[in-house]
Amino acid sequence: MTAAYLVAFIVGGIALLSALLLVDVGHGAGHDGLPFLSLTGLSAALLGAGAGGLISSWAGLGGVGSGLVAAGAAVALVFACQGLLLPYLRRQESNSQQSRSSYIGLLGTVTLDVPTGSWGEVAFVDADGNRVRAKAITEEPETLAKNTSVYIADVDADYLHVVSVPDH
Incomplete structure (x- = not known):
């Protein structure tokens, strides 16, 4: 089971970084209706499940305990990304071009x-x-x-x- 958590952690981490760096943060699948179904939300869930599962497996919690911790970590990371990180990135994205063009005339x-x-x-x-x-x-x-x-x-x-x- 540890190998599955390790794969989920690696794939989720790569997918989340790709989603944050390469995809338009303000517009995407699920942005208007179900944000947890977006590429960023699914990547965050996979990363959280992998990280939570790995840590709990290494701590010796067993299969059921590791599964519960993995699920909890997945939900927590999705809420952290959707509720904290993405709104911050959207605000930065929306004002960065305006700020730069406002330099003209200074x-x-x-x-x-x-x-x-x-x-x-x-x-x-x-x-x-x-x-x-x-x-x-x-x-x-x-x-x-x-x-x-x-x-x-x-x-x-x-x-x-x-x-x-x-x-x-």
């Missing part, structure tokens, strides 16, 4: 030289008052040296596009 300071044709780093304060450091590129003819004031003109998936601002 002023910052170069913290790592930004050479033309390569990237550097800038620091600035976002609209929520958080200090942010991000990779930046420029199309200016000369390198933007450390402590240069910059304007964030655009953003893409990898970089902030910055231009220098004359100091007053």
Whole structure:
């Protein structure tokens, strides 16, 4: 029975990681009706059953005791994923693009030289008052040296596009 729990643990762990990293968290099978029937819910149940069964088997609880612990661990992990982890990930997913595009128009300071044709780093304060450091590129003819004031003109998936601002 320990081998079955080990297989369930490994397969469930791989499936849960795949579901969280590769699948769109906010939309999926069972998202509107029965969330425990989604890929994430089933993966969490399999991982919980495998982990609970392995631990209880190693503790010497026997077949029935291990089965009960495995079932309890599966239910607990599904509720933890569906009730705590996924809502948090959905909130992060929904506001991450808005936050990045909200950087356009802000002023910052170069913290790592930004050479033309390569990237550097800038620091600035976002609209929520958080200090942010991000990779930046420029199309200016000369390198933007450390402590240069910059304007964030655009953003893409990898970089902030910055231009220098004359100091007053």
